[in-house]
Amino acid sequence: MEEPQPPAAAHLNSLIEQVADAPAPSRELFAEVWFATTSKQHPDIKGRFAxxxxxxxxxxxxxxxxxxxxxxxxxxxxxxxxxxxALMLPPDHVGGVPERSSDTVSHPGGAALAILQAMLTAKSGVR
Structure with a gap:
């Protein structure tokens, strides 16, 4: 029997699925990923994202x-x-593809969705 996931992990997994299933980028999806994954940001950064x-x-x-x-x-x-x-490389990356990197994500909806999916996958593994 699988252990229940903490709400944050379950939410990240749900977002990974939403991004994977998205046919194209949308404001709603990007905003949901932004608010779920970024901490408090400077108003200029939030404005730039908008x-x-x-x-x-x-x-x-x-x-x-x-x-x-x-x-x-x-x-x-x-x-x-x-x-x-897209592929995410961890901070301690020196050469090659490190063990902690995400798997390469291919997305038919474009590079932006592949980046979000790879980032969410990497973030779900960061503790």
Missing amino acids: LLMEAKAWTEAALLTVACALPEWRVVTKANRGAGE
Whole structure:
């Protein structure tokens, strides 16, 4: 029998599924991920995030979310027509793909969604 997950872990897992199932980025989804993963941010940063969403600059909004949610981590991303891939590298990354890195996430909805999904997966493993 599986142990029940803490609410925060369950919420992150729910968000991972929502992002994985999303056909395209949306303001609602990005805002939900932002509020669930970032701590209290300076008003300028929150304003910048809102402007990026308004401009539908999804990849930049996803990268800003990562910078606030996992500030020491790095993102490796690749975009193709329509699809995108992302990998999160932990702070102590020196070379190669470290053990604590996320799996590479491929998302047919683009690089922004792949970045969010990889970040959520990495954050769910950070304790």
